[in-house]
Amino acid sequence: MAELNEESPERLARPLIRLAQSLGVATSYVGMSRDFHEIPDDVLVAVLKALNVDASSEETIEVSLEHVNNQRAMRLIEPTVLHIVGEQSHVPIHLAITEAPKVTITLEDGTIYQHDIAVEPLPDVKVHEVNGKFFSTAQIALPADLPEGYHTLHIAAGQREADATLISAPQRIPLLDPLKNGSLWGWMAQLYSIRSADSWGVGDFADLRTLLIDSKRYTNADFMLINPVHAGEPVSPLTPSPYLPVSRRFINYTYIHPEDIPEYYALDDAAKQSVKDAHAKMEAYNADPNLIDRDAMWLEKEKALRTIFNTGLQSVRQQAFDDYKARCGEDLEAYATWCVCYAKWGKPENTPDNWINKYTKDSPEVKQLREQNSDLLEFYRWLEWIAVEQMHAAQQAARQAGMKIGIMSDMAVGVHPDGSEVWWNPERFANGATVGAPPDMFNQQGQNWSQPPLSPLSLKETGYKAYREMVRGMFDCAGAVRIDHILGLFRLWWIPEGQPASNGTYVYYDHNTMLGILAIEADRVGGLIVGEDLGVVPSYVQQSLADYAIFGCAVEWFEQMDGVFIPPKDWRPYALASVDNHDMPPAAGYLEYEHVRVREQLGLLGEDSSAFERSARAEHQAMLQMLVDNGYLDVNVMKDESGRWEEIVEALYRALNSSPCKLKAVSFVDAVGERRTQNQPGTDNEYPNWRVPLADYHGDNVPLEHLFDSDLLQRIAKIMNS
Incomplete structure (x- = not known):
C-alpha cells in the first residue's frame, strides 16, 4: 500500500x-x-x-x-466508432503525409449516406515516424443527421483501405410516457419456483404467461422482473444458478412447456399419451414445498420434447424455423454443436483429454460428430426456436393484457468458462483470467466468480457484434433488461489464473460504446434498461448511466448511512426500488433473522457469529425506527412485534411506494410470507441455492392458481396502486 x-x-x-x-x-x-x-x-x-x-x-x-x-500511429481508423445522433462527432484518423482520404458511410439498411464526409486537419499535429514512413493525425467530421443504427464507415487513403463499425446511438433512451410524470410498479419472480398444476415440477414459460396476465388482471402491475433465463446444459445435471449460464445469447429451453407447442396437437394418440404419461410423473413435484428438482423434470420433459420434435413441421412452421436459423446463423450453430458434444462426449471438464480442451469448432472430430448426429443437432436448434417462441408469446400476452413493460429480463455478468460461447469463440475472452471483486469489508479475501471476462480488445475489433446480438436477443422477448453488476461495462476485476481473488486488477472497457448499444436496442423496442449499481460505484458511473436515462437500483435494506436508514422519500428518481433481493431472505425471514440462523448453521460466521447477530438486531431496530419516524408503522408494533410481521411488511411497502423512484418492484416471496432465501452467498451445495420453491409463512406450497388469493399480496398491491 x-x-x-x-x-x-x-x-x-x-x-x-x-x-x-x-x-x-x-x-x-x-x-x-x-x-x-x-x-x-x-x-x-x-x-x-x-x-x-x-x-x-x-x-x-x-x-x-x-x-x-x-x-x-499507423492505423487508418479505430475498428469501432461511436456517434451520438443529433450531434456532430469528430473521429481521428491516421494518414501518411502523402495520402488523400476518401470517406463513405454504408448505412445499416445497405444504402449509402448521400452527403460528403469532411476530413479536417488538426492544429499542432505531431508527425510520427514508423519504419521510415511518416504519419500524422486528421479527423473525420461525422454529421449530426446520421440515423440511429450500426453502420459501416469506409476510408480509402492511397493504397490503404479500412472499414470501421459506426455505432450511431441516441442521446438518451426515451422515457416511457407513464414514467415522464409518474411511476410504474411490478413484481419480482424466480420463475422456476412458481409452479401450476400444469407445470413439470418447475415453473415454465406457460406459467410465466399466466403470471403476467394475472398480475395485470388482479393487481394492475405493469412489469415482472424474472431471474436470468440464459441457456444451460442439454443433459443433467443442470446447473441451478441462473447467473452461471452456458451462453447469454440464447434462452434456457428447459423452461419450454411441451403442451404449448403447436405440433403437440398433431401427435397421434399413442404419442400424445406418452407426453401425458411423462407429465403425470411430475405432478407430485409441483406440490413439493421443499426443493425444486430440475434434473427429474428434464429427464421426463426432454423425452416429451423429442416425441413432439419427431412429428415434424408443416410448411409454414418449417419456413418460420428456417428463417429463425438463418437469423441466428453461426451463433446458433455454436450452441447446438456444443450441446451435441456434451450429450455424446460428456460433461466438459478442465482436463487435458476432455473434449472441451482437446477439440475446437474446426476439429475434424467435431465435424464428424455433427454429420453423424444431424438429427440431434437439429433437435437442439429446434428447442431454442421453441423456447424463443414461448417466451416471446408470454411478452406479447403481457402487452395485450395492458402491461406497460411486461417482462424485465435479468442479464448475468458472464458465462461458464466451459460453455459454448467460450469454446466456440475463445478469442472473444481473456485466456488465463476470471472475473471477481477485490477485497472489501464484506469479503476480506475478495471474490472469484469463475467466469472468463470478455476481451475489450476483441470487442472493439469486432464492432461489439457479440454484445449487440446478446442484447438484441434479450429485447426480442422483453420490454426491459436488468443488467447485473452494470459496473462491469466500465471496469471488471480480473484475477489471473491460479491467483487468489485479492491478487487482481481492474481492466477498463469502452463503456460509452456499450451504453450506446444498450440505448439503440432499448429504443428499437420502446424498452428500458435497469443497471444493478449497488455497493460502491464511482460517481462517473452514475453520471454516465443518468446521461443515457438508464435506471439504477435501490434496495430498502441497503439504503442506509452510518447505521441510519434513509427514508425512501429521499431516494433518487431514476431507480428500480425494492425492499430486498434474491441474495437475502424475504422480508418475513429477514425480520426473523433467517440470515443469521442460516449463516450460523452453515458455519459462515466463524468466531464473529455473536457480533453479526448484534449487528443484525441493530439494523432491524434502525429500520423499524425509520418506518415509525416517517409514519409508515405504528409505534406499538415496534414495541411488540410478536405475531405482527405482516404489518411490518406492509409498512416496508408503504415506505417503498412513497419514494420518487420511477420503477418499484414487489417480491412474490414477500407477498406470501416466504421466509427462505433463494441464494446464500458463499455457499454451493451446502444450501439449496436457486432450488427453493415458493411457499408461505408456514412452509406450505403456494401454487400459481392460488397465488393472487393471498390476503397479504392483495393488501400490498393496494398499497402500490394507491
Whole structure:
C-alpha cells in the first residue's frame, strides 16, 4: 500500500506501467475503504498475457509497447466508432503525409449516406515516424443527421483501405410516457419456483404467461422482473444458478412447456399419451414445498420434447424455423454443436483429454460428430426456436393484457468458462483470467466468480457484434433488461489464473460504446434498461448511466448511512426500488433473522457469529425506527412485534411506494410470507441455492392458481396502486 493516493512519477514512467495503462489495465486502485493499492508487477504481467500481450521481460515489454504505439500511429481508423445522433462527432484518423482520404458511410439498411464526409486537419499535429514512413493525425467530421443504427464507415487513403463499425446511438433512451410524470410498479419472480398444476415440477414459460396476465388482471402491475433465463446444459445435471449460464445469447429451453407447442396437437394418440404419461410423473413435484428438482423434470420433459420434435413441421412452421436459423446463423450453430458434444462426449471438464480442451469448432472430430448426429443437432436448434417462441408469446400476452413493460429480463455478468460461447469463440475472452471483486469489508479475501471476462480488445475489433446480438436477443422477448453488476461495462476485476481473488486488477472497457448499444436496442423496442449499481460505484458511473436515462437500483435494506436508514422519500428518481433481493431472505425471514440462523448453521460466521447477530438486531431496530419516524408503522408494533410481521411488511411497502423512484418492484416471496432465501452467498451445495420453491409463512406450497388469493399480496398491491 502506498502512502499517497497516487502513483509516483517514477512508477508512472516505467515501461510496464505505461504498457498496462495504454491497454486499459489499471496499475492502482482505491478500495471500498478509501485505501490505495498499487498493483504488483506479476499481476500486471499475467493480466497483459490474458490480453495476448507479452510483458514477460524488460525486452518484451519494450517491444510490446513499441508495437502498441506504432499500431495506433499507423492505423487508418479505430475498428469501432461511436456517434451520438443529433450531434456532430469528430473521429481521428491516421494518414501518411502523402495520402488523400476518401470517406463513405454504408448505412445499416445497405444504402449509402448521400452527403460528403469532411476530413479536417488538426492544429499542432505531431508527425510520427514508423519504419521510415511518416504519419500524422486528421479527423473525420461525422454529421449530426446520421440515423440511429450500426453502420459501416469506409476510408480509402492511397493504397490503404479500412472499414470501421459506426455505432450511431441516441442521446438518451426515451422515457416511457407513464414514467415522464409518474411511476410504474411490478413484481419480482424466480420463475422456476412458481409452479401450476400444469407445470413439470418447475415453473415454465406457460406459467410465466399466466403470471403476467394475472398480475395485470388482479393487481394492475405493469412489469415482472424474472431471474436470468440464459441457456444451460442439454443433459443433467443442470446447473441451478441462473447467473452461471452456458451462453447469454440464447434462452434456457428447459423452461419450454411441451403442451404449448403447436405440433403437440398433431401427435397421434399413442404419442400424445406418452407426453401425458411423462407429465403425470411430475405432478407430485409441483406440490413439493421443499426443493425444486430440475434434473427429474428434464429427464421426463426432454423425452416429451423429442416425441413432439419427431412429428415434424408443416410448411409454414418449417419456413418460420428456417428463417429463425438463418437469423441466428453461426451463433446458433455454436450452441447446438456444443450441446451435441456434451450429450455424446460428456460433461466438459478442465482436463487435458476432455473434449472441451482437446477439440475446437474446426476439429475434424467435431465435424464428424455433427454429420453423424444431424438429427440431434437439429433437435437442439429446434428447442431454442421453441423456447424463443414461448417466451416471446408470454411478452406479447403481457402487452395485450395492458402491461406497460411486461417482462424485465435479468442479464448475468458472464458465462461458464466451459460453455459454448467460450469454446466456440475463445478469442472473444481473456485466456488465463476470471472475473471477481477485490477485497472489501464484506469479503476480506475478495471474490472469484469463475467466469472468463470478455476481451475489450476483441470487442472493439469486432464492432461489439457479440454484445449487440446478446442484447438484441434479450429485447426480442422483453420490454426491459436488468443488467447485473452494470459496473462491469466500465471496469471488471480480473484475477489471473491460479491467483487468489485479492491478487487482481481492474481492466477498463469502452463503456460509452456499450451504453450506446444498450440505448439503440432499448429504443428499437420502446424498452428500458435497469443497471444493478449497488455497493460502491464511482460517481462517473452514475453520471454516465443518468446521461443515457438508464435506471439504477435501490434496495430498502441497503439504503442506509452510518447505521441510519434513509427514508425512501429521499431516494433518487431514476431507480428500480425494492425492499430486498434474491441474495437475502424475504422480508418475513429477514425480520426473523433467517440470515443469521442460516449463516450460523452453515458455519459462515466463524468466531464473529455473536457480533453479526448484534449487528443484525441493530439494523432491524434502525429500520423499524425509520418506518415509525416517517409514519409508515405504528409505534406499538415496534414495541411488540410478536405475531405482527405482516404489518411490518406492509409498512416496508408503504415506505417503498412513497419514494420518487420511477420503477418499484414487489417480491412474490414477500407477498406470501416466504421466509427462505433463494441464494446464500458463499455457499454451493451446502444450501439449496436457486432450488427453493415458493411457499408461505408456514412452509406450505403456494401454487400459481392460488397465488393472487393471498390476503397479504392483495393488501400490498393496494398499497402500490394507491
